[in-house]
Amino acid sequence: MPFPPGDMVAAFGRHLHFKSLEQALLDRHPEVADQVRFDDTSRLMHLKVTLSAGRSVALAQVRMGFSTVWCVMGPELDSEPSVWPQDTPDEVLVDALHAVASARITGRAVSSPWRWNESEPSDMTELADLLDSRGMRVRRVAAGNRYFASGPRHAAKLDIAGRDDGCFVEADFPDAFVRVSLKPALGWLVDVHVTEVEAWGRVDLGWNLWGRTLPGPGVPRADASVAEIVDVLGRGLKAWDLEVSVGSAGRDVPDWLDGLDVDPDELVEDSAPVDGRGSLGPRQLTDSVLDQLTSYGFGDLEEGDAETPIRSQAFHIEWHNRAKNLATSEVQRLNGLAAAAGDQIPKRLILITTAGISRPAADFADMAKAFVFCVDPTTGRLMGLNSRAREVRLPDTDPAGQNPEPW
Numbered sequence: 001m002p003f004p005p006g007d008m009v010a011a012f013g014r015h016l017h018f019k020s021l022e023q024a025l026l027d028r029h030p031e032v033a034d035q036v037r038f039d040d041t042s043r044l045m046h047l048k049v050t051l052s053a054g055r056s057v058a059l060a061q062v063r064m065g066f067s068t069v070w071c072v073m074g075p076e077l078d079s080e081p082s083v084w085p086q087d088t089p090d091e092v093l094v095d096a097l098h099a100v101a102s103a104r105i106t107g108r109a110v111s112s113p114w115r116w117n118e119s120e121p122s123d124m125t126e127l128a129d130l131l132d133s134r135g136m137r138v139r140r141v142a143a144g145n146r147y148f149a150s151g152p153r154h155a156a157k158l159d160i161a162g163r164d165d166g167c168f169v170e171a172d173f174p175d176a177f178v179r180v181s182l183k184p185a186l187g188w189l190v191d192v193h194v195t196e197v198e199a200w201g202r203v204d205l206g207w208n209l210w211g212r213t214l215p216g217p218g219v220p221r222a223d224a225s226v227a228e229i230v231d232v233l234g235r236g237l238k239a240w241d242l243e244v245s246v247g248s249a250g251r252d253v254p255d256w257l258d259g260l261d262v263d264p265d266e267l268v269e270d271s272a273p274v275d276g277r278g279s280l281g282p283r284q285l286t287d288s289v290l291d292q293l294t295s296y297g298f299g300d301l302e303e304g305d306a307e308t309p310i311r312s313q314a315f316h317i318e319w320h321n322r323a324k325n326l327a328t329s330e331v332q333r334l335n336g337l338a339a340a341a342g343d344q345i346p347k348r349l350i351l352i353t354t355a356g357i358s359r360p361a362a363d364f365a366d367m368a369k370a371f372v373f374c375v376d377p378t379t380g381r382l383m384g385l386n387s388r389a390r391e392v393r394l395p396d397t398d399p400a401g402q403n404p405e406p407w
Contacts, residue, residue, distance in 0.1 A: 014061070015040055021047050021059070025094040032101060047094075049101035051075060057101040059093060061086070064158035069147060072096050075104065082117045083147040083158070092119045116141035117148075123182055123226050124167045130230045137172040139399075164390040170399070176237050177399040180229060183391045185366070186218030188229060189297070192242060193399050200394040202297050204241040208232045213241075215314035216348075217297025217392050279377040286310065288380025289352060289373075296392040298350075312350075316341040320353035326372070326385075328361040335368045353385070362386040 022038045025047065035050045046060035055075035062071050064083075070093055072082040082096055099114035109115060113125040116138070124143040132138050140148055146161040161168070166183035177193040190203040206214035209224055209232060232240075280288065286309040293301055293310075304311040309319070316338035320326065331351070339346035349370035354377055357365070365372045365386040372385040384390035 014045055018045055018047055021090055021094055024090050025049075025097065028091065028094055029098045032098065032105075035101075047097065049097065051101070051104050055104075057097060057104060059097045062156075064149065064156050067158050069158060071149075072100050074100060081149050081156075082114075083149045084117070084145060085147055088145075095119065117145050118143055120144055122167070123221070124169050126226045127169045127180060127230065128171075130226065131169065131171050131233070134230070134234065138169060139172065140168075140170045142169075143167045164384075164387065164393070165395075166391065173233070173237065178233065179395055180233070182221060183218065185369075185388045186216075186391050187220040188224055189218050190229070190233070190240075191395055192237065192240070193395070194237070194242075201242040202295060202394065203232070204297070204299070205229075205232065206299070207241045208235070208239075213299035215298070215300040215312070280380050282306075282309070285375070285377065285380050289375060289382065292380075292382050293350070295394065312347075314347060315350045316347040317350045317352065320351060320355065322353075322355055325356040325358055326351075326353060326361050327358055328364050331357070331361045331365050331368075331370070331372070335365075335370055338370070352382075357385045 018038055018040065022036060025036055026033050032049050037048050037050055037056070039046050039048060044060050044062070046058045048056040048058040050056045057075060058073050060071055060073065061068055068086055070084040070086065070088055072084075072093075073079065074081075082100065084093060084096065096114055096117075096119070099110055103110040112129050113119065113121050116125050116128050118125050118141060120143075122143045124141050128138045128141045140161075142148075142161040142165065148159040148161070149156045150159050151157040164183075166181045166186075166189075168179050168181040170177070170179045172178075176195065179191045179193075181189040181191070183189060188205060190205055191200055192203060193200050202217070204213055205219045205224070206212055209219065209228060279285075286303070290301060290303060290310050298312070298315065300314055301310055301312050301317075303309070308317075310317045318334045318337065320330075320334075331349075334351060335349045338349035341347045349365070349368065351365070351370060351372045352375050353372065354375060356374065357372055362372065362385060366388055369388065370386070371389045371392065373382040373389050374385050375382055384393060
């Protein structure tokens, strides 16, 4: 007897999986038992909860680009799907389906955390709930589930939030687009995309919370509650001490940005090489690095002299201009120099290199709470080489491009 073809075996496996999902839905939510249907006759196998007038909420596996994901789809053609990874536990999938269906049946909003495509309450879902209660449009919440659908419905794309982005909430404010992040090493960060200048800036949370600028980026989770972060956000764009990096020279800066730290004449992107080899001069390179580190939230940096180009009370800045990648022994040595540079307490290391770094050296840098950046000598742009340095970067997404067409 010939063995069945692979596609037939795969279809039978999907059928069995959907049957187990159906049973899980019946077991966990018996109140909708009369409305549960499993449809394996159509081209798209799906489990649904029927509503009225032929409408339903469905759970199905769909293709988005090169990936297969789970989607919970509402009855409206333009409703935004709830997207989940393929390895999501069955109980989470059927609970997500039930949450959307129950909201349609009762005429209420989808309950939190399911309305944010999350299976468990968290700081991020609490933050999203509070922002929503204040009338802000919450666009995305990334905590346990980091999958999102974007683009037109007929050609949906899958967006997956990167781990270096931490957990975050993105929301529309009256005059800005805001991302509030909670990152493993840094804690709270608030980044703002100002539409008028098409640029990201970082809110000085220390100043807004306590009236003092912190030496490094981020506020530890234990030092600020979700409610305190929401109170800061409620003050609005004009009240924030915002670091804005404008993306192109010559851009008109709105009048209301007067007084904010915006200098369109000192830009990394527009820095021109000053020698025949295509590299920036020492002063330009220092200015570029200092500008970027300040925009990231390093609050006590200042321009130094030829021997110490950038000075700080809390950090020791080392420049590494060699072709060989950094090894653990070198990072340990430089970290020791940083510690010894402190008068009363050890300083922490910020290392600027033109080379790369080994994985063990990057791990040690994280353990030592150091920041290691690679600088491009032709542009002055910084790139994080260890996880702490990657966490400080500003978002690189264009909010206007997340959903080119409404769902």
